[in-house]
Amino acid sequence: MLNAISSSSSPVATSPRSDAAKPVTTGSAAIPGSVETQISPLARLLADSTQLMETRVSSMPPSEQRSLADQAMNQISGPSYHARQNEYDRQTPQSDDPARLQLAASATAFLHARQGGKENVPNPFSGLSREQLTAIVNDDSGRFTVNERRAADYATSDLEQAWRRQAVQAARAEYESSGTRRGFFEEVLRHYQNLPVLEQARYPSDYVEQLKNRIRLEPEIVDHDREDAIWLPIRQLDKDPISNPQAKPICNASTF
Template identity: 40%
Template sequence: MAKNTFNELDSGHYTANKSKHDSEVPDTDNAELLARAKSATKYTNGLGKNPFSGMPRDQLALITYDDSGTFTVNERRAALEESAKQEFAWRQKVVAEAEYEYNNTGKLTKFFQSVLDHYKGLPLVEQAQYPDNYETKLQEWIDLDFNYFTHIAEGKNKLDIENFVSKVLTGNSSLFDNATSSK
C-alpha cells in the first residue's frame, strides 16, 4: 500500500499526470473542502502554503494513504510532504541529541529509546515500512545500554555516529538482520 502510494504521489507517475491532478476537484459542494483542495493544488505548484501544515502525523497518514477519492491527489501529496517535513525535523533533532549523548557518555541508549518511542507513535501504515524486527532490535539495544567508548571504540576513537544514526533512522536492513550482532 505504501509503495503504491509513493508511486502515485512522489514519482514520475505524479509528474506525468500533473495537469490531470491540478484539474481534479473533490466530489462535494462543501466550500471549505473545495477551498482546501484548491489550496493544495496551489501548494503543489509552489504557490502558497501547505493546507496541512502542522497537522498531526496520524491525520496526515489518513489523508496520504486514502485512495477512496475523498481527497484529491494534490491534497494527498501535500499531506505526504507535510509528513515528510515533520519527519525530517524530528530526525534533525534526534540526531543532534544522539551526537550529544554519544560524545558525553559513549552510549546511544537514549537515542534508541527516542527512536523506539517515535516508531511506536507512527501510524501503522508507516510502521509497516520498517523491518519486521525493528522494535525488537531497538529494545535489545536499549536493554544492552552499551558503551561504545569502553567496549567497541576502545578508548576515545570515534564511531562514525552520523552514518550509524542514519542507518537506524532509515531502517537499514544491515542493522536489523537477525544474523547481525546486537552491538
C-alpha cells in the first residue's frame, strides 16, 4: 500500500512525499492530448522523484539496485498488479491541484484502453525522458499512483521498441553488406550503457560480458548458433509481457 500523508495545495512542494497517493474513488475526466499540459505544472514533482532515485542508487551496490527494480516491477506488473488492479484504479494523488488529479486519471484511462486493445488513447507520460520515466516507475514513495508508474513503464517500453526497430533495420543492412553483425552488437552495448541505472539493473548481471563476447566472435559465429546470436537480449526482471513488450525478442533468424 502506498503511503498516505497530508494533502498539499500544490503538487510542487519541496517535500519528496508531498503528493502521496491514496485509494479514493476517481471521477471520469477527459484525457488531454498534450503531455505538456499535464507535466509542466508538475516539473518540481518530477525533479523530486528523479533526485530521490539518483540519491538512492548512488549508495547502492548492484545487488540492491536489482532488488529495488525487481520490487517495482512486482508492484506495477504481473500477477501482483492484476490481483489489486481495482484498488489501484481507485487511487488518486493526495492533492487538490486539478492538473495533478488529471494526470492520475489519464494514466488509469490509458491503461484501461490499452487493456481493451485500444491504441488511440494517449499515454500521459509519452514525451518524458528515459530518466524521468525510470524515476517514476521506481518511485515507491507514494508520490505517484501505481497506475501512473505502470503507465510510465508503458512509455519506457515504447521508447525501447522504437530503438529496437531502428537497430534491427540497421543490423539487417549491415549483415547484407558485410556478412557481420559486429556493429549491431556494439550499438546494443552502447544502448545499454546509456540506460538509467535502474533499467540496467533489470538485465542479467553478465549482460555486458555476453555482448562483448558476441562482438569478439563476429563474424566467426558458426551457423547453428546464428539464430540465438542475433536475438536482442531481454530484460530478466520484466513480469508482464503485455505492459513490457521489450520482454519479448523482436527479431529472429528470419530478420536477416
